[in-house]
Amino acid sequence: MSTSASPAGNPAATPATGRPWWRSGALMLTAILLLAYNLRPAATEIGPVMPDLQADLGMSAGAAGLLTSLPPTCFAIFGLVAPTMAARLGLHRTIVLALAMLVVGSLVRTTVDGGWSFIAWSTFALAGLAMGNVLAPSVIRTHFPERIGLVTALYSLVLSIGVSVASALVVPMANAMGGWRPAFVAMTATAVVALVPWLFALRFDRSRPSATTTRPTTSISLRTVGRTRLGWAIAIFFGMQSGQAYALFGWLPSIYIGAGLSQEASGWLLGLMTALGVPLAFLWPAYMGRNPRPLTLQLVISASAFLGYLGLLVAPATLPWLWAVLLALGTSSFPLILAMFAMLARSSAGTIALSGFGQGVGYALALIGPLLMGVLYDVTHSWTAPLLLFLTLSVVMTIAGVTTITRPTIEDELGLP
Numbered sequence: 001m002s003t004s005a006s007p008a009g010n011p012a013a014t015p016a017t018g019r020p021w022w023r024s025g026a027l028m029l030t031a032i033l034l035l036a037y038n039l040r041p042a043a044t045e046i047g048p049v050m051p052d053l054q055a056d057l058g059m060s061a062g063a064a065g066l067l068t069s070l071p072p073t074c075f076a077i078f079g080l081v082a083p084t085m086a087a088r089l090g091l092h093r094t095i096v097l098a099l100a101m102l103v104v105g106s107l108v109r110t111t112v113d114g115g116w117s118f119i120a121w122s123t124f125a126l127a128g129l130a131m132g133n134v135l136a137p138s139v140i141r142t143h144f145p146e147r148i149g150l151v152t153a154l155y156s157l158v159l160s161i162g163v164s165v166a167s168a169l170v171v172p173m174a175n176a177m178g179g180w181r182p183a184f185v186a187m188t189a190t191a192v193v194a195l196v197p198w199l200f201a202l203r204f205d206r207s208r209p210s211a212t213t214t215r216p217t218t219s220i221s222l223r224t225v226g227r228t229r230l231g232w233a234i235a236i237f238f239g240m241q242s243g244q245a246y247a248l249f250g251w252l253p254s255i256y257i258g259a260g261l262s263q264e265a266s267g268w269l270l271g272l273m274t275a276l277g278v279p280l281a282f283l284w285p286a287y288m289g290r291n292p293r294p295l296t297l298q299l300v301i302s303a304s305a306f307l308g309y310l311g312l313l314v315a316p317a318t319l320p321w322l323w324a325v326l327l328a329l330g331t332s333s334f335p336l337i338l339a340m341f342a343m344l345a346r347s348s349a350g351t352i353a354l355s356g357f358g359q360g361v362g363y364a365l366a367l368i369g370p371l372l373m374g375v376l377y378d379v380t381h382s383w384t385a386p387l388l389l390f391l392t393l394s395v396v397m398t399i400a401g402v403t404t405i406t407r408p409t410i411e412d413e414l415g416l417p
Contacts, residue, residue: 028143031201032136032151034194035095036158039132041166041187042106042125043071048171049180056180059115067119070126072246072363078130080360083222083352086135090205091142091348095135096198099191101128106188110181134359138351141342142204148342149289156281156335164278220353220410222360228413230344231357233403238337238362240397243369244305244390245331248273250370252327255383259316269324276328284332285339292343294336295405302398305330309394313387330394333401340404350410369393 046053046067054064086094105125109118136155144151166187173183225231252273256266288294308326316323341355373386407413 025143027197027200028139029151029154031194031197032139032143032155033158034190034197035099035132035136035139036155037162038099038102038191038194039129039136039159040163041190042102042122042129044163045166045170045184045187046122048167049174049183052174052180053118054115057113057115057118059118063115063119067122069367070119070122071129072242072367074123074126075130075133076360076363076367078127079134079356079363080222082131082134083356085131086138086352087219087349091135091138091352092198092201092205095132095139096195096202098128098131098135099195099198101125102132103128103188103191103195106191107185110184130359134355135352137338137341137355138348141345141351142348147289149285149287149292149339152335152339152342153282153285153289156285156338157278160278160281164274220347220349220414220416222353222357224414225353225357225410226361228410230404230407230410230413231354232361233400233407234337234340234344234354234358235361236365237333237397237400237404238358239365240393240400241331241333241337242362242366244393244397245334246366247369247373247386247390248327248331251373251377251386252324255312255316255387256320258383259320261317261320265320269320272321273324273328273331276325277332280328280332281335285335288336288339288343293405295402298333298336298401298405299398301329301333301336302394302401305394305397306391309387309391313384313391316383333397337404344404344407344409346409346411350416354410 050064050068053059053067054061059067082094082098085097089097102125105121105123105128109121109125112118112121137152140148140151140155170180170183170187173186174180177183177186249270252270253263253266256269257263261269284294284297287297291297304326308323308330311319311323311326337358341358342351345351345354369390372389376385376389377383379385411417
C-alpha cells in the first residue's frame with residue numbers, strides 16, 4: 001500500500017481538499033496523538049512508587065506481583081473484546097468508552113484504602129488501555145489511509161514519550177505533591193483532555209456510509225482471522241517481540257549485575273536500551289510509509305536481537321553498551337507491527353480484527369517470556385538457560401516476522417472483495 005498519494009503538484013496535500021493532510025485531518029490527528037500519550041502512564045506510573053503503594057495500602061508481595069502482571073494480562077483479555085465492542089457501538093464510541101474507563105479507573109483507585117480494591121480499579125483502567133491499543137490502528141487506517149506509515153510513526157513516538165514521562169516524573173511529582181495519590185490524579189489530567197477531541201469525533205459514527213465511515217460493510221471476526229496464516233503469524237510475531245521486551249525490562253539489570261557490573265551501571269544500560277527505542281518508534285513506521293514490506297529491516301532487527309543475546313551469553317561485561325544497543329534494535333519491531341495491522345488490511349473491519357487477534361493472542365504469548373526467564377534462573381541459578389531460550393525465541397520471531405511481511409492482506413487470505 002502506498003502512503004504517499006496526493007494531488008498533482010502538491011505532494012503534501014490531501015486529495016479531497018488540496019490542503020496539507022495534517023490540516024484537513026487536524027481533529028483526528030490531535031485525537032490519535034492524545035490517545036497515544038495516554039495508553040501507558042496508568043500502567044508505567046506504578047512501578048517507581050511500588051514501595052509507597054505497598055506501605056500505604058498494606059499490599060503483600062504476592063499482590064504486588066499480580067499488579068505488575070496486570071498490563072499484559074489486560075491487554076490480552078480486553079484486546080480480544082475490543083473488536084466486538086467496536087462492531088456493536090462504533091469505532092469512535094468504543095474509544096470514548098475506553099478513555100472514560102481509563103479516567104474513572106485511574107481516579108477511583110487513588111481513593112481506595114486496600115490493595116485488592118486498588119488492583120480491581122487498576123484492572124478497570126487497564127481494560128480501557130487495552131481497547132485503545134487494539135482500535136488505534138483502525139482509526140489511523142480509517143482517517144489517514146494514504147499516510148498510515150507517517151501517522152503510525154507519530155503515534156508510536158508519542159506513545160513512547162508517554163511511557164518515558166510517566167516513569168521519570170511520577171516520583172518527583174509524588175514528592176512535591178505529598179504522595180502517590182495526588183501524583184496519579186495529576187497524571188490522569190491528560191486523559192481527561194484526550195476525551196475532548198474524541199467527543200467531537202463521535203459524529204463519524206453517526207454519519208452515513210462514506211469513505212470515512214467506521215462501520216464496516218463486511219464483518220471479519222476474530223475466529224475468522226484465527227483460521228489464517230497471517231493472523232497467527234502476526235500474533236506470534238507480536239508475542240515474541242513483546243515477551244522479549246517485557247523480559248528485558250524486568251531482568252536486564254540483573255543479568256548485568258550477575259556479570260559483575262554495579263547496580264548503577266546496570267540501570268544506566270537499561271536506560272540506554274529504552275531511550276534508543278524512542279526515536280526508533282518514529283523512524284520505523286515512517287520508513288514503512290515508503291516501504292510497506294520492510295523485509296530487510298526486519299531481518300536486521302532480528303539479527304540484532306540474536307547478536308545481543310549472544311553477547312550477553314558469551315561476554316556480558318566486555319562490551320555491555322553494545323549488547324544494550326543491539327537489544328534496543330532487536331526489540332524495536334513493535335511500531336512496525338502497529339503499522340502492519342493497518343497495512344495488511346484493506347478495510348477498517350480487517351484492521352480491527354487483525355489488531356484484536358494479533359494483540360490479544362500476542363500479549364497472552366508475551367506473558368510467558370518474563371515468567372520463563374525467572375523460572376529458568378531460579379532452577380539453574382544461572383542466566384545461561386534463559387539467554388539460550390531467548391536466542392531461540394529470536395529465531396521464532398524472525399520466522400514469524402518474515403511470514404507476516406510476505407503474506408497478502410487479511411481480506412485476500414479470506415477471499416473477500
